[in-house]
Amino acid sequence: MTDPFGTAQLRRRVLEAYAASPARLREDANAEEDLVLGGYRDRVVVELAQNAADSAVRAGVPGRLLLSLEDDRLVAANAGAPLDAAGVEALSTLRASSKRSADSAGRFGVGFAAVLAVSDSPAIGSRPTGGVGWSREAAVAALTGLASGLDGSQLRGELDRRGSAVPVLRLPEPRAVEVPEGYDTAVVLPLRAGARELVARLLDEVGPVLLLSLPALREVVVRRDGAERRVVSESALGGVLLSDGDASVRWRVVRRSTGAPADALATRPLEERTRSELTVTWAVPDGSGVALPGVVLAPTPTDEPLGLPAVLVATLPLEPTRRRAVPGPLLSAVARLAGEAYVELLEQLAAEDPARALAALPGPLAAGEVDALVRATIAELLPRAAVVPGADGGLVAPERAVLVDGASPSLAALLADELDGVAAPVAARSAGLLERLGARRLALADAVDSLAGRSREPAQWQALYAALADAPLDALGALPVPLADGRVVRGARGTVLVRSGNPVDPRAFEVLGVRVVDPAAAHPLLERLGAVPATPAALLEGPEVRGALDASESMDDDEALEVSRAVLALVEADPSAARSADLSGLLLPDDEGELAPAHELLLPGGALAAVADPDAFGVVDADLVERWGADVLRAVGVADGFAVVTLTEVALDPDELDALEIDGLGDWVMDVAPPHGGLPWFVPELEVVRDLDAVADDRWPDALALLGQPPARAAVVEQVRVVSPSGDASLVPSYAAWWLRRRARVSGWRLTEFALGSDSLLLRLFSPLPVPLDPELATAMGVRSSLDAVLSDADGVASLLDRLAADECTIDRRELTQVYSALARSAVETSGGLPDAVRVPDGATGTRLVDADDAVVLDAPDLLPLLERYAVVPLARDLAVPLAELLRLPLASEIVDVGAPGGGVLRTVPELVGLVLPTAPRDWVEHDEISVGAAELSWRVVDGEVHASTLDGLAKGLAWAAGRWELRGLVGRLLADPSPAAVEALLAEHDLDG
16 A cells, blocks of 8 residues: 555654654654543544634635444545645644644644544545554554564563554555545544544534634534434624524624733743634624533533533633633733633624623623633723613613613613713613623613703603503602692692583692692602592592681681681582581581581571570581581581590590590590500590580480481490400490490480380389380490390499489389399499488388388397397398498498307207208207307307207207308208107108209
C-alpha cells in the first residue's frame, strides 16, 4: 500500500526517539492516557464536530457533518479541506496543532485523542489524498520488536509494566478509508467492546447547541441503526434558525470580538499567544422548553458552570484538559467581553420582547468563578442599559426606572405622563433585581398622590379611575376627585355621586355643604372608595347633615330654616331614609314662631299630645304640617306617638348616655349592667323610647295603650343583649320596661302593684290591672303575672311583703302558708326595709296582722306552750330558718332558751316504734312532769335526746327527733295500744298512705 503522508518516516523517528530514551515513551504514553481517561473521556463526538468545522473553514465552504453509527462502527464524515501531511503529523503528535488560523476551533493539538476513548484502531482519510490509521495492537507489536533488538532491559521493562497502555497516535500507518458519498473526509472508528452505549448517548445529545458553538457547521446528520436525524443551522433575522428534525427554533445571537490585551497574553503558552483575538457568542432561544447546556462552551463544553439563561461560547484560556478555565488577566478580559455582550443581548431582547429581557436579568448568586466574573461586568453596565420596558412604550435604564407597586398597564401609562421613567407593570416581576440595579420603587399611594396637581378633562378623570379599578383600595385614600363646583379634593370618602333622575333638589346640596362629584367624572371606583350615591338615606346619614344640624344651633333663624328645608326635602324624597338617621335636633318653628328641636315638638292633635303634660312639649307650626305633611315631620322626630331612638354599637357608659338627655338612661345602665372593673358593657343595638317622663300623671292608662303600638311596643317588650368587658353575653330588661316599672303610675300605684291573669291568690295579693293590656306587654312593664314571677327578684319579694302587710289583704291561713313557703324557697333577699307588721294565722282558717316585734317563727313545736305572748308563724321544718331570715323574725328556739329537763328515768323505745320510725332514737327519758316556770310541757327534744311525761308527748318527741313529724299520731296510737291486732290494723292503714 502506498504511503501518501510519509507515515513510515514518522514512525521511524518516533521509534528512534523511544529507543534513545525510554522515558520519552513513558511521557507520551502518560500524556495520551491522561487525555483519554480524563479530559476527553466523553468528548469524541464534539471533537469530531470541531474538526469538521475547522475543515470547512479552511476550505471556505458551509460545514456539513455525518455521524453514522452502525453495529460497532462510528463514521464521522465531513465536507471541507482534505487531509494533508501536516494534518497527519499534527494528529500523530500531542500539543502541536496544525490549526494556527484565528478562525479555527481547534487550537491545542490534542482533540483527536478523544477517539481513543472508544476505539483502539481509528482511521481518517480524504477522497483525494488518501488515508491514515492507528492501531493499539500494531503499536504494541512495533514497540515490542524495537525493545527486542536493543541491548539492555530498560525499554523492555517499561513495556512489560505498561502492557497495552502505549502511545497509539504517535505511530500512524497508511490505511484505506472509504468516504461516504457527498463528503470529503471520513473518520472511521471501530468501537471497542462496551463503547457503543457511550457513543449512542453522545449522538442522542447532538442538537442545536452544537451548531451554536461551532457556527462553521451548517448541518449535522445523525444516523443510527437505520434512523436519521438532521440538525440544520440557517441565518435568520437577529440570529439563526436551528432545526432538529421537525422542530425549529429561532435563536437570537450576539457575537463580539476584540484584541486580547498584550499583558494578558503574556501569561499564556506561546501557541496561544499567536491567537490574539478574544471572541464571545451569546445565544438565547425564542420561547421556552429548550434545554441549555448550563456550562460555558469553549467551543467544546467545559466544566465551568453558567447560571445565566443563555448559551455562552467564549475563547476561554483553558487547562490542558480543556475543561476548566485558567484564572488570570486573560480570563478576566474574556469575562468582561462576555458581560458587555450579554448586556447588548438584553437590550436587543428588551426591544423585541421586554418580558424575556426581564426574565434574563442576572441575579446576584453566581454558579461558578467564570459566571461570577461575567456577572460583575453585567452588574456594572446594566444600570445604564435600556432594558426595562417603560409604561410609555419605550425602554428605560434600571437606574432611571420607577417601579410603581400594583399599577395596571393603563395606570402606569397615565403615571408616565406625570413621572419620568415609570416602568411597565411587567417589570414588577423583577422588582428585586431592578432595585439592586438602581431602580426606584414607589408605593401606589405615593404615585397616586402625584396626580393631584394636574387639571384634567372629565374623560381623563374617567380614564384614570378605570385604570385604578383593580388597584388595592387602601392605596387610593388620597385619590384626587373633581367636584361639580370646580374644586378638586383628596379622597373620595365624604363625596357624593349624583346620577341622572336623582330626586333630591340640587339646592339642598349647596345648603348642606355636600361635596358633589362632577357628574362627568363619576365612576364606580369612587363609590368603592367611600363616595356615596346622592340618595336621601346616604345624605341623611352623612357627615354633612350631621354637621349642618350641629351648626344650625349657632345660626340665625333664616339660615337655620334653610338647613331645615334642605333636610326636609331629603326626607320628603324618601321618608323611610330617616329611620337610621337621628334628625331629632332639626330646628323647626313651633305654633308661636319660635325655633325648637323636632323632638321637643308635637304634631297637633297627635296621639302623644293627648297624653303628654302640656308643659313638656311645644306644638309644630300648622303651616309646616300643611307644606311637608305629617309623615315627613314624624320622620325627622316631631312627636306623634312615642319616638324610638335606635343606637348601634353602644358602650354602656352612664355619663355618655346621660348626655342623650333621655330620662334615667344612665340609672338604667347602673342597674342592669354597671361598669365592670372600670370598663363599660357593650350593646350591639339599643332601642330607647323617648319622652316617657313627659306623660301627664293622670294620662297613664292611655299612655300605656299607646306604648302597646309599634314601634314602641318592641322597645318595651324585647330584652336587650348586653356583652360584658370579658365577652360574656346576657339579656336584661329594656330601658323602657325598666323605666315603666319604676315611674309609671295608674291610680297612684306603680305597675308592679297590679296583677293580671286567673290566679285567685295572686289577684287577692295584688290589685287587678285596670288597663286592658296584653299579657306580654303588661308583664314587661312589671305587672305581676304569677307568684313565681313575683318571687324572681328582690323588688317582687319586697312588694309581696308590703301586700301581705296591707289591711285590705284577704288571704286565708292555707294561702298564707303557701305564700310563706314560696318565700322561704325563693332564696331572694329583700332590698330595703320590711313592713312593721307581719301577717300570721288567726284561728283555724283566718289570718291577721301583728306587730313584727310580737311575731316568731316556730322551729321547735315542743316550745309552743311557752310562746303564748307571741304570734306564731308555723311552717315546714326545713323552711323555718330561711323564712325567719327573710322576714328578719326570731326563731322560737332563740326566744325561749330552755335546756334539757333534769332527772327522769332512761327507758328503751318499744320495738314496734321502729316499724314506722326506723331512725328514731333507741332510748328516751321518762319524767313525771316537765315544768318550765309556770308552764307544763309534755315533751322536749334536746340534742337529739327525747324527754317525755306522757305517751302523746313521747310520740311527738320520737317523730320530731326522727324527722317524721307527720307520723306523730300513728306513733301515739301504737304506743297507746301495742296489742298485735291493733298494731296490725294501724300498720295496714299506714301502708295505704304509701
